[in-house]
Amino acid sequence: MSTNGASPKHWDKFSAVSSFVQAVVVTATLGALVWQVSFDQRQRRLESTLSFVIDASREYRAHDVELCGRDTNGNVVQLTDERVAEIMLDDRLMLKASNLLAEFEWMASGVQSGVLDIEMVNTMRGTYLVSFYKRWYPYIQERIRLTSAERRTTLYEQLEWLAFELANKRSFPGDLMPKRLKRDFADHEIARRN
Numbered sequence: 193m194s195t196n197g198a199s200p201k202h203w204d205k206f207s208a209v210s211s212f213v214q215a216v217v218v219t220a221t222l223g224a225l226v227w228q229v230s231f232d233q234r235q236r237r238l239e240s241t242l243s244f245v246i247d248a249s250r251e252y253r254a255h256d257v258e259l260c261g262r263d264t265n266g267n268v269v270q271l272t273d274e275r276v277a278e279i280m281l282d283d284r285l286m287l288k289a290s291n292l293l294a295e296f297e298w299m300a301s302g303v304q305s306g307v308l309d310i311e312m313v314n315t316m317r318g319t320y321l322v323s324f325y326k327r328w329y330p331y332i333q334e335r336i337r338l339t340s341a342e343r344r345t346t347l348y349e350q351l352e353w354l355a356f357e358l359a360n361k362r363s364f365p366g367d368l369m370p371k372r373l374k375r376d377f378a379d380h381e382i383a384r385r386n
Contacts, residue, residue, distance in 0.1 A: 241308040244299060245316050255292045259285060260327055268327060276331045280338075289331060293348060296324065300354035310357065318358045325355035 256268060259279060263269050271279075279285045302308035313321070325332075332348050339347050 237307065237309050238312055240302075241312045241316075244302065244308060245313060252292050252295050255288050256324065256327075259289055259292070268323075270327050271330050273330055276334050279331065280334065293328065293332070293351065296321065296354075297348055297351045300350035303354055303357075304350050310354075313354075314358055314361050318362050322355050322359045322362060325351060 260268050260271055260275070279289050299308065299313070303310045303313055332351075336347050
């Protein structure tokens with residue numbers, strides 16, 4: 193029997209307490225690490241969104257105005273069926289329109305996949321994007337009509353999704369929409385609820 197030191201029972205208690213403290217420290221460290229990684233991912237997503245939205249806005253707003261035109265108050269006007277026909281017949285205009293819509297389709301894909309932040313897109317360009325979709329709706333419908341059946345259902349699908357999501361977040365009044373678009377928004381809302 194040892195007279196100079198703690199008994200084995202004391203060592204067992206000390207060992208158990210030490211193991212418990214180590215487990216708490218490791219758990220807290222892992223929790224902090226998970227939080228930091230999550231925070232960093234969110235920050236990178238916000239920075240990517242900010243950069244993408246600013247770059248897209250600078251480059252493509254001018255094309256939007258050029259292709260649609262402005263009214264006497266300086267507002268970008270709704271595409272008419274006649275203007276859609278003009279764009280479809282001019283290869284240069286058609287390329288600009290395709291590039292313009294592709295840019296916003298990419299943005300919508302980024303939002304839908306979670307790479308870009310929908311709240312930041314909504315804050316920065318929500319009104320513009322919903323108005324853009326409404327303005328370009330006749331052209332989009334014409335492109336869908338002329339596209340082969342197997343691609344028809346996916347043409348501008350992400351852009352449409354983003355426009356509907358942003359419109360729901362912004363509570364756009366229905367009377368601002370063309371009748372065809374109102375019907376599509378209503379159909380989309382019914383499908384979303386089911």
